[in-house]
Amino acid sequence: MNKVFANVQAALEDVLKDGMSIMSGGFGLCGIAEDCITEIARRGPRELTIISNNCGNQGQGLAVLLKQKQVSRVICSYVGGNPDLAEQYLSGAVTVELNPQGTFAERIRAGGAGIGGFFTPTGAGTVVAEGKETRVIDGRPHVFETALRADLAIIRAQIVDTAGNARFHRTARNFSPLMATAATVTIVEADRLVDVGQIDPDDVHLPGIFVKRIVHVPVHKNVIEFRTTRTVAK
Amino acid sequence: MSWSKEQMVRRAAAEIHRGEFVNLGIGMPTEVANHLAPDLDVTLHSENGLLGMGPFPTDEEVDPLLINAGKQTVTALPGASTFDSAFSFAMIRGGHIDLAILGGLEVATNGDLANWTVPGKLITGMGGAMDLAAGARRLVVLQSHISKDGTSKLVTTLTLPPTARQCVSRVITELGVFDPAGDHFSCVERADSVTEAEVSRKTGAAVVFAFSPAPTNSAG
Secondary structure (H helix, E strand, C coil): CCCEECCHHHHHCCCCCCCCEEEECCECCECCCHHHHHHHHHHCCCCEEEECCCCCECCECCHHHHHCCCEEEEEECCCCCCHHHHHHHHCCCCEEEECCHHHHHHHHHHHHHCCCEEEECCCCCCHHHCCCCEEEECCEEEEEEECCCEEEEEEEEEEEECCCCEECCHHHCCCHHHHHHCEEEEEEEEEEEECCCCCCHHHCCECHHHCCEEEECCCCCCCCCECCCCCCCC | CCCCHHHHHHHHHCCCCCCCEEEECCCHHHHHHHHCCHHHCCEEEECCCEEEEECCCCHHHCCCCCECCCCEECEEEEEEEECCHHHHHHHHHCCCCCEEEECCCEEECCCCEECCCECCCECCCCCCHHHHHHHCCEEEEECCCECCCCCECEECCCCCCCCECCCCCEEECCCEEEEECCCCEEEEEECCCCCHHHHHHHCECCEEECCCCCCCCCCC
């Protein structure tokens, strides 16, 4: 079955709907599916639930969807550096569900792995535990957290083959392979698209079984949030 | 004289033992990396998916897809590995990270930590702070002794929303080194010429002065 689409317009054409849930990989702006986000902004579906660690940053990435009032709910771990989200959270325009980052990752992993939920010590005795089942395990209080799933995941990889096997670059991997497992439709946009057999099976970070659609996007902006460098004494 | 920020950071660096896996929080804790002896064999973890984090890159080395949890560009040292966020937090929750050094807003005498929000003021989210506080094998907090509004950040019970309970092993401030000890702080070190009276006056909880020699990096 052909998974390769000519562009993100084609890949997203029949999946975007008002009220849908979208998982978006990336840590801040690092490793986001730039073209997919641009297309979602252009098409303009509304009342979206966004599941993303940061939901954009500094007015860029998914923050564009916030600016356009396309988002009604965000499930994330961090809103710092994202004035659009902070503002709409404060005004009540957007509902924000904050998760500890490891709990956030594990909820997505559980969603993709057929696990209904799990007990974690993270968040015990804090606001995170309010209204949730708790249990003492090995003498430590644990909090029950439920799995997360979504209608769509938009993922960016460094290289993908036509079967959807994907490999990520450095810290651009973050939540992306987890999200790919937890969505009804997963779209990968990749810097490089290669034939099957070109990625060694041992080098596959995300097996193609989790990928429904593929788009080759050779050029990404790769915005750096904080460019920090050192000088080397000559 | 109380300690300067650099002296505080150096003191925090002395908490790190040979061969440890360490996570340094955003802000002042990040600077601890600049004060590690080269032969200490420490491996730095960044929760966005990097173990074996190196210094900031040179201009030529900058890779936009290689960043730390503060979204700054970094490098990967020989022997480094990259991984997804579930794996990264398995390292934290699973007790594989020996030490986390984090910033703080309040620490209580029982080791409770508040460092993620001030109601009505600060909206950032907890990010990885709750996981690190609950999961690291040992947690050292590096923070100022007094908040900007003049109240002590070492308290009997938290007034701010907690990040995690009974998790802090040690607090380093400009006045010295303090270990939560149940119903009081044990002051194990004072900055030069800071008096016991000054420490007691500036601490919002009981303090017992029980000095021990400063640790060295060769321990452990």
